[in-house]
Structure formats: C-alpha cells, structure tokens
Amino acid sequence: MATVGVLDAVLWLPLLLPVALAVACTVTRAPALTRRAPVLASLVVLACGVALSAGALSRAVVVPTALTGGVRATGAAGTIASSGGLRADALTAFMLLVVGAVGLTSTWAGLAPRVARGAPPPTGHVRYGALICLFLGAMALAVLADNLGVTWVAIEATTIATAFLVGHHGTGRALEAAWKYVLLGSVGVAIAFLGVVLLWATTRAAGAPTLSWTALTTHPGPLDPASLRVAVALMVLGLATKAGLAPMHSWLPDAHSQAPAAVSGLMSGVLLAVAFSAVLRVQAVSAVVLGPGPVRALLLTAGLLSLAVAAALLLRQHDYKRMLAYSSIEHMGLMALGAAAGGPLALAAVLLHVLGHGLAKAALFVVAGRILAAEGSAEVSHVHALLARRPDLAVPFAAGLTALLGFPPFSLFFSEVAILLACWQRGLGWAAAVALVLLLVIFGGLARTSAGMLLGRPPGPVPPPAKPALAPAPSTTVALLGRGPQTPVVLALGCCAVAAFAATPVGGLLARAAADLAGGR
Amino acid sequence: MDDVAFAQILGSAAGVLLLSAVLMVWRSSLRAAVRLLCVQGAALALLVAAIGLHAREVALLAVAALVLALKAVTLPIVLGRRATVDAAAGREAPRIAPTTGLVAVSMLVTLAYLVSRPLLALGAGPAARAAPVGMALVLIGFLLLVTRRRALSQLIAFLVLDNGIAAVAFLTAGGVPLVVELGASLDVLLVVLILQVLSSRIQVAAHGSDLDELTELRD
Numbered sequence: 001m002a003t004v005g006v007l008d009a010v011l012w013l014p015l016l017l018p019v020a021l022a023v024a025c026t027v028t029r030a031p032a033l034t035r036r037a038p039v040l041a042s043l044v045v046l047a048c049g050v051a052l053s054a055g056a057l058s059r060a061v062v063v064p065t066a067l068t069g070g071v072r073a074t075g076a077a078g079t080i081a082s083s084g085g086l087r088a089d090a091l092t093a094f095m096l097l098v099v100g101a102v103g104l105t106s107t108w109a110g111l112a113p114r115v116a117r118g119a120p121p122p123t124g125h126v127r128y129g130a131l132i133c134l135f136l137g138a139m140a141l142a143v144l145a146d147n148l149g150v151t152w153v154a155i156e157a158t159t160i161a162t163a164f165l166v167g168h169h170g171t172g173r174a175l176e177a178a179w180k181y182v183l184l185g186s187v188g189v190a191i192a193f194l195g196v197v198l199l200w201a202t203t204r205a206a207g208a209p210t211l212s213w214t215a216l217t218t219h220p221g222p223l224d225p226a227s228l229r230v231a232v233a234l235m236v237l238g239l240a241t242k243a244g245l246a247p248m249h250s251w252l253p254d255a256h257s258q259a260p261a262a263v264s265g266l267m268s269g270v271l272l273a274v275a276f277s278a279v280l281r282v283q284a285v286s287a288v289v290l291g292p293g294p295v296r297a298l299l300l301t302a303g304l305l306s307l308a309v310a311a312a313l314l315l316r317q318h319d320y321k322r323m324l325a326y327s328s329i330e331h332m333g334l335m336a337l338g339a340a341a342g343g344p345l346a347l348a349a350v351l352l353h354v355l356g357h358g359l360a361k362a363a364l365f366v367v368a369g370r371i372l373a374a375e376g377s378a379e380v381s382h383v384h385a386l387l388a389r390r391p392d393l394a395v396p397f398a399a400g401l402t403a404l405l406g407f408p409p410f411s412l413f414f415s416e417v418a419i420l421l422a423c424w425q426r427g428l429g430w431a432a433a434v435a436l437v438l439l440l441v442i443f444g445g446l447a448r449t450s451a452g453m454l455l456g457r458p459p460g461p462v463p464p465p466a467k468p469a470l471a472p473a474p475s476t477t478v479a480l481l482g483r484g485p486q487t488p489v490v491l492a493l494g495c496c497a498v499a500a501f502a503a504t505p506v507g508g509l510l511a512r513a514a515a516d517l518a519g520g521r
Numbered sequence: 522m523d524d525v526a527f528a529q530i531l532g533s534a535a536g537v538l539l540l541s542a543v544l545m546v547w548r549s550s551l552r553a554a555v556r557l558l559c560v561q562g563a564a565l566a567l568l569v570a571a572i573g574l575h576a577r578e579v580a581l582l583a584v585a586a587l588v589l590a591l592k593a594v595t596l597p598i599v600l601g602r603r604a605t606v607d608a609a610a611g612r613e614a615p616r617i618a619p620t621t622g623l624v625a626v627s628m629l630v631t632l633a634y635l636v637s638r639p640l641l642a643l644g645a646g647p648a649a650r651a652a653p654v655g656m657a658l659v660l661i662g663f664l665l666l667v668t669r670r671r672a673l674s675q676l677i678a679f680l681v682l683d684n685g686i687a688a689v690a691f692l693t694a695g696g697v698p699l700v701v702e703l704g705a706s707l708d709v710l711l712v713v714l715i716l717q718v719l720s721s722r723i724q725v726a727a728h729g730s731d732l733d734e735l736t737e738l739r740d
Contacts, residue, residue: 147698147700147701149697149698149700149701149704150700150701150704152701152705153701153704153705153708156704156705156708156712157704157708159712160708160711160712160715163715163719164715167719167722170722170726171726172723172726173738175719175722175723175726176723176738177738178719179672179716179719179720179723180738182712182715182716182719183675183679183716186679186712187666187679187682190679190682190683190686193686193705194659194686194689196697196701197686197689197690197693197694197697198640198689198693200690200694200697200698201640201643201690201693201694202643204643204694204695205642205643205644209694211697211698211701224639224642224643226638226639226642227639227640227642227643229639230636230639230640253738254738257738258738
C-alpha cells in the first residue's frame with residue numbers, strides 16, 4: 001500500500017530534521033535561525049504526529065464500549081508503520097502529537113524578543129536554539145524506537161541536552177539546579193539501564209535475545225519470571241525518576257524553577273510525559289508475562305506518594321515557579337494512579353491527562369516566566385493585584401490554573417474523573433478516596449496561593465517600578481516587560497478546553513492507543 | 522581459551538573490580554580514587570576480553586577495547602586533571618568514618634548476593650556466578666554517592682555505579698546490543714564532561730566545589 005511507504009518515511013523526519021536544524025544553528029550562528037529553529041522543530045514533530053495519527057485512525061477499527069470497560073478490536077490493531085528499528089503505533093502517534101503540541105506552545109510563546117538590526121544577539125542564543133532542537137529530536141526517538149534499549153539511550157540523551165538549558169541563566173542557583181538534575185537524572189536512568197540489561201539477559205536465557213517492544217508484547221517466549229520481575233522493577237524505578245514521581249522527584253522542583261520558562265514547559269509537558277509513556281510500555285511487557293500485579297504495586301505507591309508530597313509542599317508554597325513544579329509532580333502521581341488501575345478506560349484517561357497537563361503547564365510556565373520578567377521576583381508574596389495591573393498576564397495565568405485545578409470544560413477535569421472512576425472499578429476504591437482527599441488539599445493550596453497573586457487592589461494609580469531580574473531594560477519600556485506572543489498560550493488553553501469533546505480525532509486515537517497498551521489484559 | 526583459565530581470569534578480574542571499589546570507600550584521597558577508577562576500568566576491559574575470547578566473539582573484543590579506552594584511559598584522565606587542581610583545596614571528608622564504610626560495604630556485598638539470586642538462574646557458567654560482583658559494585662556506587670561531599674567524588678561514585686551495571690551486563694548476557702552499548706558509552710562520557718563543566722562553573726560562582734554549600738534551593 002502506497003500510504004504505508006509514505007508513513008514509513010515519515011518516521012524518520014522527527015529525528016532527522018530537528019538534528020539538521022541543530023547542526024544548522026551551530027554552523028551558521030545566524031540569530032534569525034537560532035531564534036526560530038526550536039519552533040520549526042516542534043512544527044515538524046507535530047506535523048509527523050498528525051500524519052501518523054491520520055494513519056492510525058484510517059486503519060484498525062476499535063470500538064470502545066464506553067464505561068463498561070471492554071474494547072473490542074476488529075482488524076489489525078498495532079503497528080501502523082515501521083522502518084529500520086523505528087515503529088509507530090497509535091501510542092507513538094499520540095505521544096508525537098503531545099511532544100509537538102507542547103513543544104510548539106513552549107517554544108513559540110517563549111520566543112525571545114526580536115533584536116533590532118545591528119544589535120548583538122542575546123548571549124548563548126546558538127547553544128539555546130541547538131540544544132532545544134536536539135532535545136525534541138531525542139524525545140521523538142524515545143517514542144519512535146521499538147528497541148527499549150534505544151528508548152533508554154534517547155531518554156538519557158535528553159538529560160544531556162537539557163543540562164545546559166537548566167543552567168542557562170548561569171547564576172549560582174541555576175548551576176546548583178543543573179548539577180542536581182544531571183546527577184540524580186543520570187543515576188536514576190542508570191537504574192533503568194540495569195533493568196534493560198537484565199531484560200536482555202532474561203530474553204537471552206530464554207533463547208531469543210531481544211529488546212524489541214513489539215516482540216516482547218506479542219510473543220515473549222518462556223521468560224524466567226523471577227529475573228524478569230527484577231528487570232521490570234528496576235526499569236520502572238529508573239524511568240519514574242525521570243518522570244518526576246516521588247520518592248525520586250527531588251531534582252524536579254529545582255530544575256523546573258531555575259530553567260528558562262520555555263525549557264520548564266518543555267520538561268514538564270514533554271520530558272515527564274515521554275518518560276511516563278516508557279513506563280507504560282514496560283508495564284505492557286510485564287503484564288504479558290507476569291500479569292498486572294508487580295508494576296501495579298509500584299505505580300500505586302509512587303502515585304499516592306507523589307500526591308502526598310505535592311500536597312504537603314503546595315500548601316504553603318512561596319515561589320510560584322516551584323508551585324507549578326510541584327503541581328507537575330501531582331499530575332504525574334495521578335497518571336501513575338491511572339496506570340496502576342490499568343484497563344482501557346484508565347489508560348485512555350491517562351493519555352488524555354498527559355495531553356491536557358502538557359498544554360496547560362507549558363502555557364502556565366511561559367506566563368509565569370513573563371510574570372517573573374515583569375515583577376522581578378518569583379516570590380508569591382511580592383506579586384499582588386495582577387488582575388488589576390496586568391490583565392494580559394493575569395487572565396491567561398488564571399485560565400491555566402483553572403485548567404490545572406481540574407475545572408470543566410478543560411480536559412483535565414474529565415481525565416481526573418475518569419482516572420478516579422477507573423480506580424473504583426478495578427478494586428482500588430481506597431486509593432481513589434485517598435487521592436481525592438489529597439487533591440482537595442492541593443486544590444486549597446493552589447487556589448489560596450494564586451488568589452493572593454491575582455486578586456486585590458493595586459497600591460496606587462501608578463504601577464510600582466518593577467525590578468527587572470533577567471532583562472535589563474530602560475525605564476521607559478518597563479510596561480513592556482513580560483510581553484510575548486499570546487496566540488500560542490490562547491491556542492494551548494483552547495485545545496486543552498476542547499480536547500475532551502473532540503471524540504472523532506482525539507477519542508478514536510486514545511481508544512486505539514489504550515488498546516495497544518492493554519492488548520494482553 | 523580453556524575453561525579453567527577462563528574461570529581464573531574471570532575470577533581475578535571480578536576480584537579486582539570489587540577490591541578497587543572497597544578501597545575507594547576506605548581511602549579519602551581524590552587522586553587515589555581516580556587511580557583506583559583507572560584500575561577498575563582496566564579490570565572491566567579484561568573481563569570483557571576474557572568473555573569475548575571464551576565465546577569467540579570478535580565484536581566483544583572490540584567492545585573490550587572501547588571499554589579500555591573509555592573507562593581506563595579517557596575518563597580517569599579527564600577526572601585526573603581536576604583532581605590535581607583540587608588537590609590543593611584538600612581531601613575528601615566523607616560523611617562516615619572509613620571503618621563504618623567498610624562495615625557497610627560488607628553488608629552491601631551480602632545484599633548483592635541475595636538480590637542476585639534470580640540472576641543465577643539465567644546461566645550456569647562462571648560468568649553468571651560472578652554477576653553478584655556487578656550488583657555489589659552498583660550498591661557500593663550508591664554508598665559512595667550518598668556519603669561523599671565533593672563534586673569530583675560524586676562523579677567517581679557515579680562511574681563506579683556505571684561500571685557495576687556494565688559488569689552485570691557482560692557477566693549475565695555477554696553485553697547488550699552494540700548500538701545500545703555505543704549509545705550508553707557516549708552518554709556516560711557526555712554526562713561526565715557536562716558535570717565537569719558544571720562543577721567548575723559552580724566553583725567559580727561559589728568559590729569552592731564543596732556540594733554541602735549547595736543548599737540554596739530547598740523547601
């Protein structure tokens with residue numbers, strides 16, 4: 001079939017084009033290119049995600065039978081394209097969409113202001129542009145690779161690509177965050193590598209050495225359950241570090257709060273999500289041989305612990321970027337809870353949550369970065385009456401927080417309800433109840449903190465002089481501080497609001513992706 | 522290579538791996554730690570070469586050469602330069618006394634043998650029986666990571682951990698696929714270089730690379 005050949009070629013684009021853009025950035029060093037390259041790379045990934053999603057929707061007919069749980073698959077579900085070690089199924093297509101959409105939101109909204117002709121470009125612009133392109137390429141490889149070992153290499157490569165992005169501002173605090181991030185991230189991912197090694201050894205002992213996800217989930221062979229259990233546990237633990245799940249989360253608030261806004265958005269919406277999708281893949285392998293038990297216990301513990309950590313630290317958070325970081329831990333915890341419940345409903349809800357959280361969080365981080373530039377402080381107590389003084393910042397911030405808190409019509413509301421319902425259905429009612437209590441605490445903490453920032457009366461008719469922390473600007477342009485393209489923020493929040501209602505493209509894709517993962521159960 | 526010689530070489534290489542890790546816990550000099558890391562890398566390369574010769578796999582001999590070049594030469598040289606610079610600033614002051622450290626090591630080695638029991642089912646040869654040594658190296662790497670204060674020592678601890686994982690890989694499965702092996706080696710090299718750059722920038726920013734001073738970010 002001709003379309004299959006085209007789709008096979010499409011697999012390579014999200015890897016090769018971002019890398020080519022990164023090379024072009026370093027070679028030409030042209031400010032016009034380095035400024036736009038990350039946006040272009042995101043667009044490429046997004047376009048490939050759309051193409052593969054169309055491919056996924058045009059094939060396998062999957063009929064989700066609503067809340068009762070069963071997914072009846074007729075026709076060949078699964079792989080829609082494969083080429084040279086890469087493969088795409090519905091989950092891959094969906095994750096590429098997430099990477100592209102969140103990447104576009106972060107990079108477009110985070111575009112540096114255009115420099116005047118003849119003025120020197122901002123320092124480090126080449127490194128910044130090239131590293132973000134490499135990051136996007138590595139993320140695409142992580143979701144496209146069929147080999148779990150290659151996925152591991154790609155996830156570790158993102159640690160390398162983002163190390164200097166976290167430390168981009170070069171302050172002592174940023175460097176401290178970067179050090180912790182690289183060391184903890186590498187050690188965590190090294191644990192996952194030990195798991196990959198043991199998986200390889202286990203399949204080798206069974207006579208068919210492979211790390212291919214497709215092979216492992218379709219015909220795993222007589223694998224030794226004891227050593228596979230160790231391998232799976234190590235892989236889940238290691239990848240959970242990268243996904244920001246407690247108790248291995250300690251790098252996350254530091255890195256997210258110190259990185260430039262666009263990078264925080266990328267890490268929160270893309271890196272955590274891709275690492276989590278790798279956990280889902282490992283879970284699927286484990287479910288085929290060992291049943292859902294072992295991974296379910298791990299994810300349940302990590303999920304509830306993450307919610308508890310987030311609740312404890314969101315209650316009295318004094319730094320609004322850290323507040324968003326802890327909220328990421330909260331949402332990863334919810335996703336882990338959904339994955340622990342398992343089954344088509346929970347998995348589709350988890351994937352919808354990945355998309356909704358990524359879009360809302362990327363938009364929020366960018367707006368938080370603008371607030372930081374305008375107010376000169378990341379302290380919650382230094383920011384007052386934003387709604388009255390700077391509605392251009394306050395309205396998107398409030399809208400994003402509304403999404404994050406799980407209000408309808410944003411898709412996070414529907415995915416959270418579905419995750420909790422699925423927990424109830426699958427015999428984890430007590431976990432759903434605990435999660436609900438923790439979510440209420442988190443709701444209170446977030447609402448209280450943000451109300452203090454947004455509401456209130458401005459101190460006088462004249463806005464107080466802002467102290468620019470990042471961009472030194474002459475006093476006449478103080479009012480312009482913290483401006484940037486609003487379109488991507490509006491688009492991201494708009495998509496987050498309609499995603500849950502768009503049954504035709506989104507719902508169908510989610511059902512197929514969940515069916516791919518839950519195939520064996 | 523006959524089976525007796527193979528078992529003997531394997532046993533000695535595994536012994537050197539473990540001994541060098543134990544000595545790292547005992548010694549507190551940074552330069553000694555870098556030298557021990559070099560010895561550890563060479564022992565790992567010897568281990569890989571022995572497995573390659575025994576299984577008559579040419580690819581494994583190439584991997585052995587790669588391991589030797591990366592873990593016994595390049596990384597110790599990169600770290601050694603920093604150790605010379607840091608030597609003036611003083612020695613490592615571990616959070617635990619050397620004796621306590623050695624007791625902890627003996628317990629960790631026992632633990633490694635306990636957790637590796639499922640792995641023994643994967644193979645019957647002398648290689649699989651030595652796999653717990655790799656696990657012990659991983660655990661000792663963790664111990665070093667949490668008990669050391671200086672940036673360079675933490676970097677060395679990370680490499681001990683990595684050597685342990687590599688040892689497990691070669692002992693239980695004769696290594697991972699080449700593309701994964703190359704990717705993993707490149708990743709380790711880049712991580713070490715990045716951490717080097719970061720630690721020297723931290724030193725410039727904070728006048729000293731003692732990580733205990735890195736406490737600005739907390740809740």
